[in-house]
Amino acid sequence: MMKLLIILCIEEDTEDVAGLLRKAGVQMFSRTEITGFNTEYPAILAGEWFASGKESVQSAALFTFSVEEKIEAALQLVNAHNESKKPVFPLKAFVLPVETFS
Numbered sequence: 001m002m003k004l005l006i007i008l009c010i011e012e013d014t015e016d017v018a019g020l021l022r023k024a025g026v027q028m029f030s031r032t033e034i035t036g037f038n039t040e041y042p043a044i045l046a047g048e049w050f051a052s053g054k055e056s057v058q059s060a061a062l063f064t065f066s067v068e069e070k071i072e073a074a075l076q077l078v079n080a081h082n083e084s085k086k087p088v089f090p091l092k093a094f095v096l097p098v099e100t101f102s
Contacts, residue, residue, distance in 0.1 A: 024074035
């Protein structure tokens with residue numbers, strides 16, 4: 001089954017995430033820049049991902065459509081990365097099912 005994997009990271013971690021995707025067997029993916037703001041929600045709701053107040057965080061979203069096995073491998077590598085490095089801004093990964101495609 002086809003899945004959509006989205007991984008959010010701070011700009012400095014973009015190459016690490018690309019390496020994790022390649023290691024999981026994902027050879028094709030896209031990247032887009034994101035500027036994150038947190039103007040209303042307490043840090044606990046935002047998971048301390050976005051800056052508070054007027055500050056911003058330069059981030060990126062890497063995403064790919066792939067088969068479930070490669071997505072699962074990538075998720076395991078993201079979790080291992082977060083566990084081993086204990087970063088201030090951990091990688092955030094989301095998987096969405098793809099119902100149809102052409």
